[in-house]
Amino acid sequence: MNTSQRPSPNQQLPRRTFLGLATGIVSGAFAAHASAQAPGAPGQWANPVHRVANAAMAVPKQSAMPMDSPGKAALRRGLDMARQSLEISRSEVNDYTAILVKRERIGEVTGEHEYMQIKVRNRKVSGGQMIQPFSVYISFLKPASVQGREVIFVENRNDGKLIAHEGGFKGKFLPTVNLPVDGMLAMRGQRYPMTEIGVENMIIKLIERGEKALAHEDVTCEFRKGAKLKDRVCTVLEVTQPTQRPDAEFYQAQVFMDDQLNMPIRYVAYDWPSRNGEPGSVIEEYNYLNLQVNVGLTDADFDPYNKTYNFY
Template sequence: MTIRSSCDVCFAHSKWCVILLLSLVPSVSQETSAQQAIAVSSKTNRTAVADLKSEHPLDPALRMANASLQNLRENIHDYEAVFVKRCRVDGALPKLQYANVKIRNRKVQAGQTTAPFSVYLNFLAPASVKGREVIWVEGRNNGNMVAHESGLKGMINVNLDPNGYLAMRGQRHPITEIGIENLLVKLIETGSRDRQQGECDVQFFSNAKIRDTACTMLQVVHHEKKDCFDFHIARVYFDQSLNIPIRYESWSWPTTDGGQPVLEEEYTYLNVNLNVGLRDSDFDIANPAYQFR
């Protein structure tokens, strides 16, 4: 089986390789845009858990995700990253989008929210979205996000319902579901549900890499197409140093006999910096570093 997308996976007998092609965009330091191949060699350690009779194949994956979620909620307050995304909508798979992202995780003490979930996005590429800025803060602005485009279209700020037509155009998920914590919660919910639906193939690849970041890659395959399954193949890359997922990708089943799986969505967090001390001003349209009007 060969999967063609921005992440190419090849399996040949006992050997396999993973090649991830990500277009690198200008970061805050304005580095030159380029394209880089990230490879996992055929020597990568692979652990199949489908043969463990004492537990469901998804159980080790669920333990890994739950441990990561606990670590995040206890130790990670906020982070900055370059967010890379694309998702298939109405059958069309667009170009990869890149954005600088700032995220402050929700914090609750004694039943009271001490820090609301907060998001800032500054889009870098492609040209059609470059310069767009978006802010959403849980419980603020009547639940709306505020956004502006670049150029003349950016002369005014627009308040949008995160689940409304304009905000969701070209999206599968609203801004309220962005972030690593939400990804982990979704993984756990999906894995717990799929665990009740029968067997699946689960494998761990311990020497995967996203750029220069050492990762453990978790792969789940549902061979039988069922309405209860969200995907045919899903892969999650856990940063081995930070103990958090930094990439998720999924494919649906081939549309023809002998065809290739269909890439549905992929999300990557590059250059992740944890606990940078984000403040309310980082999620305020009055921040002088931003271009809100």
């Protein structure tokens, strides 16, 4: 794309559903604990919502089948919580900002944590028409190898491509580029394309995986209240699949539901242990710290010509 022209709209990009991130330029590594750096502060809904702890206790009776094991009954309860959270996100959450801390296994290697400031506008549809496209802005904070990198993606614009530039020394010489979100460069060092980032996409995928786990009798599920991620009080849902099946995507998964926001703010999945009694290795981990909802993001927040950004 000519860097002197703005991106041109094209056909709507099909939306894949998951939580990951693709920026497409070589990823770096930085050893850090997910709960240790970026400051956390409580976000607020536009309207009051029930705390997740209360929601968990108010599941309709018909959602638990009579023959369910305790583990499966608990998982159904967790799925009801997730569906309620998804409905709230779709009806009440227009946008949000957060510090995203992610760690992913690529091939056989689980990388270090990456920190990034994100701005997200949720996709909104009214009367069958899209009135707000799914939009993402990312500014990498660390490690040093990616610090200063910026990425923008807006659904149904720029021929479905993301816009990115490098930071630091490389950013002084390398141009702003337009990349297919699922192309080789955009997917280098990433598990998922940029179209799958975000809390709402994470909720959708959690529901999909939970429903799949319900098909197996040996699945177990436990709740733990009073856990903390930074300064946020959470209810933790832990799902374990003891049997390693071809369609099972994790041995154990933990979901941290923010008790105030009724949103998942941490998801981590572990592989099956190589030996009994040993912990499994991390497959993927996503933390949304300092989550602030309905902050009033505008088109300028997703415009590469924004003077506070460093594109072009």
